Amino acid sequence: MEEGRRINIGILGATGTVGQRFITLLSKHPWFIIHKLGASPRSAGKIYPKAANWKQATPIPSAVRQMVVHECKPDNFTDCAIVFSGLDADVAGDIEAAFRAADIALFSNAKNYRRDPHVPLIVPLVNPSHLSIIAQQRALHSPPLSKGFIVTNANCSTTGIVIPLAALEKAFGPLEQLLVTTMQAISGAGYPGVSSLDILDNIVPFISGEEEKIEWETLKILGGVVDDDRGLKSFDMHARHPLRVSAACNRVPVIDGHTATVSVRFAQRPPPSPQQVREALAAFTTDAQSLGCPSAPVHTISVHEEPDRPQPRLDRYYQEGAGVSVGRVRQCPVLDIKFVVLANNVSIGAATSSIINAELAVVKGVVQA
Ligand SMILES: NC(=O)C1=CN([C@@H]2O[C@H](COP(=O)(O)OP(=O)(O)OC[C@H]3O[C@@H](n4cnc5c(N)ncnc54)[C@H](OP(=O)(O)O)[C@@H]3O)[C@@H](O)[C@H]2O)C=CC1
Numbered sequence: 001m002e003e004g005r006r007i008n009i010g011i012l013g014a015t016g017t018v019g020q021r022f023i024t025l026l027s028k029h030p031w032f033i034i035h036k037l038g039a040s041p042r043s044a045g046k047i048y049p050k051a052a053n054w055k056q057a058t059p060i061p062s063a064v065r066q067m068v069v070h071e072c073k074p075d076n077f078t079d080c081a082i083v084f085s086g087l088d089a090d091v092a093g094d095i096e097a098a099f100r101a102a103d104i105a106l107f108s109n110a111k112n113y114r115r116d117p118h119v120p121l122i123v124p125l126v127n128p129s130h131l132s133i134i135a136q137q138r139a140l141h142s143p144p145l146s147k148g149f150i151v152t153n154a155n156c157s158t159t160g161i162v163i164p165l166a167a168l169e170k171a172f173g174p175l176e177q178l179l180v181t182t183m184q185a186i187s188g189a190g191y192p193g194v195s196s197l198d199i200l201d202n203i204v205p206f207i208s209g210e211e212e213k214i215e216w217e218t219l220k221i222l223g224g225v226v227d228d229d230r231g232l233k234s235f236d237m238h239a240r241h242p243l244r245v246s247a248a249c250n251r252v253p254v255i256d257g258h259t260a261t262v263s264v265r266f267a268q269r270p271p272p273s274p275q276q277v278r279e280a281l282a283a284f285t286t287d288a289q290s291l292g293c294p295s296a297p298v299h300t301i302s303v304h305e306e307p308d309r310p311q312p313r314l315d316r317y318y319q320e321g322a323g324v325s326v327g328r329v330r331q332c333p334v335l336d337i338k339f340v341v342l343a344n345n346v347s348i349g350a351a352t353s354s355i356i357n358a359e360l361a362v363v364k365g366v367v368q369a
Pocket residue numbers: 012013014015016017018019038039040041042043044051072085086087088089091092109110111154155156187188189190191345346349350
């Protein structure tokens with residue numbers, strides 16, 4: 001990025017849980033400047049503090065205190081080079097498609113386009129190389145686009161899990177089997193989310209669609225991008241080394257921070273030892289960091305030796321919520337290795353990932369700054 005230049009950005013769903021996180025992070029961003037805010041017709045026309053039910057620990061940033069919230073229509077955002085979406089999935093599909101059709105670069109948190117064969121599903125600390133499919137997404141759009149595209153980030157639980165898995169595949173080669181059990185925070189359900197009478201003194205062993213998302217998204221993210229005979233790119237879904245994934249998801253009475261217990265089997269025989277796994281996790285570095293993305297964690301995975309870590313209350317702000325914490329790395333008597341991972345669902349699980357994805361797109365020249 002050119003010294004002193006800042007890029008105008010817009011935020012859709014700016015009043016919601018993820019939208020508020022975008023505002024907090026982007027109000028102090030060195031490259032991006034918040035230029036437009038969007039939310040539902042209920043909020044449109046109001047100044048931001050009147051539209052949002054602000055739930056962050058820090059006050060509403062001065063940069064947006066006088067901003068008027070707009071309807072999420074592309075015409076209101078034409079002077080934004082990048083638009084972030086924290087839209088409710090019920091409305092994200094049509095709105096995000098309209099922004100792409102208006103030739104606007106859009107980075108979404110919503111699930112709607114994650115399975116699209118031309119849309120990259122990017123966890124920025126894992127698979128930024130998938131940005132390579134954007135040229136094809138633009139070319140196949142009718143009419144072809146010069147600037148517009150959609151990039152999605154992953155489900156918040158999937159994000160926390162694939163980061164240590166990517167570190168393991170980088171060090172030891174492909175994984176073959178994966179068993180995951182999540183303990184997911186209430187904030188993952190947005191605001192006001194799960195009712196207190198359902199979640200206090202309780203665990204709810206069902207989150208609609210979540211297990212299917214972890215089982216499918218993990219393959220798209222950890223798999224490669226391949227070219228066919230005609231030069232068309234597609235996602236290989238880890239097909240060269242099939243990976244079987246089983247997830248079980250639970251809602252627990254924690255406000256922020258999704259925890260997961262993970263057991264893996266490696267293709268490599270004999271498998272790595274717990275100590276080799278700890279060393280590989282701690283040594284993991286990312287392109288986002290080496291390419292100078294300002295929101296990338298300086299150190300990606302914190303590996304705990306203490307037997308009772310990670311814990312949401314103690315570890316969810318590791319690297320300002322952009323890194324993940326792993327602990328209890330040990331032998332698994334059924335598969336090979338098991339461990340616990342904790343990721344901040346509203347930071348690296350949502351807004352932070354989108355922001356690093358946009359930073360990567362700027363660095364790689366996919367977004368013209
Ligand atoms: N919370 C989390 O941890 C994660 C969430 N996500 C995904 O991010 C997205 C946002 O989640 P979250 O912030 O929790 O949701 P919220 O319910 O808190 O916020 C939803 C946002 O969508 C806006 N909206 C609702 N209806 C419309 C409409 N008709 N037109 C335009 N805007 C509308 C709301 O505006 P208004 O206030 O005006 O109603 C609000 O800004 C979802 O798709 C979610 O699945 C992804 C990963 C993690």
